[in-house]
Amino acid sequence: MSLSNVVTSGLDCHLNSGCGFPAPGAEIFLFDDIAKFTILNTDVHVTKITVLLFISVAVILGFFIYAFHKPKLVPRGAQNVGEMGYVFIRDGIAREIIGKDGDPYVPYLFSFFFLVWLCNFMGIVPFAQVPVTSIFAMPVAFALIVYITWVPLGVYKQGFRGFFGGMLFPPGVPKPMYVLLTPLEFLSNLIVRPATHAIRLFANMFAGHLLIATFSIAAFYLLSASVIGILGSAASFTVAIALTAFEALIQFLQAYIFTLLAAVYISGALHAEH
Amino acid sequence: MSDSAWANTSRLITGLILYTGLGWLVSRWVGHQALLMAVGAIVGLALSYFLMFRSLEHERLKDEERRQQVQQ
Amino acid sequence: MSLLAEVTGSLGSIGYGLAAIGPGVGIGIIFGQGVQAIARQPEAYGVIRQNMILGFALAEALALIGFVAPFVFGK
Numbered sequence: 001m002s003l004s005n006v007v008t009s010g011l012d013c014h015l016n017s018g019c020g021f022p023a024p025g026a027e028i029f030l031f032d033d034i035a036k037f038t039i040l041n042t043d044v045h046v047t048k049i050t051v052l053l054f055i056s057v058a059v060i061l062g063f064f065i066y067a068f069h070k071p072k073l074v075p076r077g078a079q080n081v082g083e084m085g086y087v088f089i090r091d092g093i094a095r096e097i098i099g100k101d102g103d104p105y106v107p108y109l110f111s112f113f114f115l116v117w118l119c120n121f122m123g124i125v126p127f128a129q130v131p132v133t134s135i136f137a138m139p140v141a142f143a144l145i146v147y148i149t150w151v152p153l154g155v156y157k158q159g160f161r162g163f164f165g166g167m168l169f170p171p172g173v174p175k176p177m178y179v180l181l182t183p184l185e186f187l188s189n190l191i192v193r194p195a196t197h198a199i200r201l202f203a204n205m206f207a208g209h210l211l212i213a214t215f216s217i218a219a220f221y222l223l224s225a226s227v228i229g230i231l232g233s234a235a236s237f238t239v240a241i242a243l244t245a246f247e248a249l250i251q252f253l254q255a256y257i258f259t260l261l262a263a264v265y266i267s268g269a270l271h272a273e274h
Numbered sequence: 275m276s277d278s279a280w281a282n283t284s285r286l287i288t289g290l291i292l293y294t295g296l297g298w299l300v301s302r303w304v305g306h307q308a309l310l311m312a313v314g315a316i317v318g319l320a321l322s323y324f325l326m327f328r329s330l331e332h333e334r335l336k337d338e339e340r341r342q343q344v345q346q
Numbered sequence: 347m348s349l350l351a352e353v354t355g356s357l358g359s360i361g362y363g364l365a366a367i368g369p370g371v372g373i374g375i376i377f378g379q380g381v382q383a384i385a386r387q388p389e390a391y392g393v394i395r396q397n398m399i400l401g402f403a404l405a406e407a408l409a410l411i412g413f414v415a416p417f418v419f420g421k
Binding site: 025026092096196199200202203204206207253254256257260261264 | 393396399400403404406407410411413414417
């Protein structure tokens, strides 16, 4: 978490120093480039977020390749944990939502769940302390990948006319209502769905990070020679710790919901709705 | 580990890189717009997903057949 | 035309406060009905919990979009 506000106001900005409370805004999500190079005519800026993303992917790949590379019939250790994770996705998400023929999609959902969870989890890891998914580009990329998975899948499984017909013209509606209903369904299914899929994840992580930052900065700001200051600082620090615990729950929940909704969209593409 | 795991991983990675590269070449030919490279990446991703899911469903069907044979 | 009323200051907080009314009611209804459903049929706990979480996420998203909107559109 960058204390840029406090640092620019001076590291001695406390309660009675005459500066106002340096509230964190959207600028705590701007990071400086660690490295910058131009490849294929595009500028690539490497920031802390990029490094954290690569670390997340490396940790997931490393752990699950290690867990599954010599599988024994009775699992022990890392394989046990890996299998628990796999069974959680397969039984809890894929078989519940898609059914038995959701098994081919379990690796896809599994990768998404653990990647989103670890990217979220970077928000409470010391020294990292920014959730990778709180930068708007990351949830947009994830939601875009889900979008270009389920739309061509639906067209492939149900045919162009069957898929879009079933989605945009729901059966059992009197004919003139289609004039009102079809633009609404088109907008809601094909445009708003990926948007809310991304925004839900982004807004949760953004809000959580902002809250923890606010209470941490408040704990620092209130440290002054007055009794109110000390009490307020202690209370702020306690609330920051409580919010960190709350964030851990929300991060897992948001990863679960992202994967659940991806499974719902895939299920809508595989089986005709209604 | 199932032998389809590495096959599918390589399908995803090579599909993405190949079609991103093709998209970049087309964008260079038409006049530098990075958008075409992004379109190439999306097309490559969709195609490699298609191949990956097809191979996974084929595996699942074979598992079902084997299970039914064992039951009989 | 003379100015009759004006709101100054942090409009973002007021916007978020207004945006949190609807989802608050919605989430209360979702979890209330969910708990009632579990009380009626405890063996369906898994299915009910899954649908409860799904509905909660969809309603919560609107409140959080209200939280983020001032940062996007604000000065």
